[in-house]
């Protein structure tokens with residue numbers, strides 16, 4: 001297979017499952033964590049030909065050096081996030097700067113740093129989320145940076161053609177590590193307002209990411225994976 005699959009934020013959750021999908025299909029994988037030991041442990045768990053490296057998106061000046069040793073890249077998934085519950089009434093400026101840097105500058109800098117390594121048919125998927133469409137008290141920064149991802153893919157797709165850039169915006173993924181431990185009534189409220197009558201699963205998200213990466217004509221698409229929950 002031509003080039004690696006790189007998953008930034010591949011040490012847990014959705015990113016790790018995407019890495020696992022490609023590892024089990026024989027690809028060379030690179031997963032990242034902020035912590036070198038966690039990255040190595042995740043790589044071992046994922047198995048196949050998987051390498052773990054440390055990288056912190058909130059320190060964008062260091063990203064280029066962290067990615068300097070990578071080989072060619074066919075598929076890049078940037079899934080990393082740090083949750084930020086941050087109301088405007090009780091505004092945490094440091095938290096807002098951290099998440100804004102991580103998502104807006106960090107995501108972009110990963111693409112910039114990997115530019116010399118992308119194959120001609122490379123594709124990139126960036127993770128957003130639905131807080132931009134379904135805001136809640138405390139989601140101002142999350143909603144704003146997810147909104148930023150929806151437009152970031154357009155500029156990247158125009159400037160860096162023929163590379164393809166798409167974004168995925170899942171609803172709450174019920175079996176993801178972040179949500180599976182939450183109170184049942186919280187998840188049940190989401191399930192009942194979802195027209196499909198079920199929560200989005202990790203497998204649904206992996207399937208959608210594979211589609212965005214591998215369909216050669218899907219470009220600059222913001223794909224909502226929510227079972228129609230925005231209608232509810």
Ligand SMILES: NC(=O)c1ccc[n+]([C@@H]2O[C@H](COP(=O)([O-])OP(=O)(O)OC[C@H]3O[C@@H](n4cnc5c(N)ncnc54)[C@H](OP(=O)(O)O)[C@@H]3O)[C@@H](O)[C@H]2O)c1
Nearest residue numbers: 009011012013014033034056057080081127129172173176
């Ligand atoms: N789970 C959901 O229901 C859901 C719904 C909608 C959207 N999403 C989006 O999907 C993506 C993945 O979510 P998830 O639930 O799978 O997340 P997760 O399990 O919390 O994993 C987050 C990943 O991001 C990495 N990370 C955190 N801070 C980082 C930083 N400063 N620099 C680099 N990496 C960092 C973590 O690595 P270490 O902690 O090892 O450093 C980990 O690999 C996120 O963008 C999230 O917003 C998730």
